[in-house]
Amino acid sequence: MAKIYHKQLVSSKAMVDAAHKNKYAVGHFNINNLEWTKAILEAAQASNTPVILGTSEGAIKYMGGVKVVVGMVNGLLDELKITVPVALHLDHGQSLEMAKKCIEAGYSSVMFDGSHLPYEENIAKTKEIVAFAKKYEVSVEAEIGSIGGEEDGVVGQGELGDPKQASEMAGLGITMLAAGIGNIHGKYPEWWKTLSFETLESLQDAAKLPMVLHGGSGIPTEQVQKAISLGISKINVNTELQLSFRDATRTYIEARKDLDDEAKGFDPRKLLNPGFKAIQNTFNELTAIFGCKGKA
Numbered sequence: 532m533a534k535i536y537h538k539q540l541v542s543s544k545a546m547v548d549a550a551h552k553n554k555y556a557v558g559h560f561n562i563n564n565l566e567w568t569k570a571i572l573e574a575a576q577a578s579n580t581p582v583i584l585g586t587s588e589g590a591i592k593y594m595g596g597v598k599v600v601v602g603m604v605n606g607l608l609d610e611l612k613i614t615v616p617v618a619l620h621l622d623h624g625q626s627l628e629m630a631k632k633c634i635e636a637g638y639s640s641v642m643f644d645g646s647h648l649p650y651e652e653n654i655a656k657t658k659e660i661v662a663f664a665k666k667y668e669v670s671v672e673a674e675i676g677s678i679g680g681e682e683d684g685v686v687g688q689g690e691l692g693d694p695k696q697a698s699e700m701a702g703l704g705i706t707m708l709a710a711g712i713g714n715i716h717g718k719y720p721e722w723w724k725t726l727s728f729e730t731l732e733s734l735q736d737a738a739k740l741p742m743v744l745h746g747g748s749g750i751p752t753e754q755v756q757k758a759i760s761l762g763i764s765k766i767n768v769n770t771e772l773q774l775s776f777r778d779a780t781r782t783y784i785e786a787r788k789d790l791d792d793e794a795k796g797f798d799p800r801k802l803l804n805p806g807f808k809a810i811q812n813t814f815n816e817l818t819a820i821f822g823c824k825g826k827a
């Protein structure tokens with residue numbers, strides 16, 4: 532069977548393989564709406580940077596469903612004349628049904644996150660999605676261990692990945708592997724000190740595949756760059772763009788520009804513009820740190 536996805540999308544495979552070989556990381560940026568998507572695509576094109584657009588199940592639901600996301604992204608690729616490599620990726624797919632649904636709707640990359648399942652089930656389901664995705668030339672990300680994050684107000688550290696599992700996962704034919712290496716989704720709490728580089732090294736030795744760093748917001752630059760030198764080839768960022776958008780929007784509102792009716796400061800095209808530009812600035816800063824800027 533042939534690819535389902537739009538001719539301008541690519542799978543993540545060539546992007547992350549090149550990054551792995553040349554020791555940089557491709558940015559995976561989560562999109563939340565039209566402004567996010569357009570801001571990222573324009574900035575990627577302007578800087579000649581490959582990019583992975585990530586959508587969590589929650590964001591897909593928020594935007595109206597997979598068809599809305601696929602239609603919006605493909606429409607922007609055409610209308611903005613985007614020529615840099617762009618993958619549309621399901622982030623933390625929780626079920627095989629959802630991963631298959633995304634592929635059939637036109638995604639070019641999926642993550643099946645079976646990290647909360649018993650390990651044998653994670654393996655079996657990952658194997659199934661690899662076989663399914665292969666028919667459509669769609670890349671697959673799997674996860675072992677777990678990423679820390681907030682649950683009921685408590686921020687957990689997550690569970691470190693196990694090298695034996697990393698090697699078994701790699702053997703299934705996945706494109707890239709996410710693993711718990713002390714990383715956390717959302718803002719890093721005060722007590723957090725460092726990624727576990729020993730864990731990353733042993734997982735990389737075992738898997739020999741591009742590795743994915745989730746929770747890419749707010750990790751000190753030296754740690755990000757060390758992680759890249761040890762095999763991280765894709766870095767997922769959501770919170771950092773949200774904070775940039777929030778700060779710029781807050782400045783606009785605190786300057787009471789939204790209340791300037793004469794200048795139509797209430798028009799969403801004006802109200803959302805500072806946040807839009809802030810997303811682009813943060814994209815440019817992060818892609819420079821990740822080393823993927825200009826690598827299209």
Ligand code: 13P
Pocket residue numbers: 561585622623715716717718744745746747748767768769770771
């Ligand atoms: P942050 O929100 O911490 O950047 O994490 C994003 C992420 O890992 C999405 O998969």
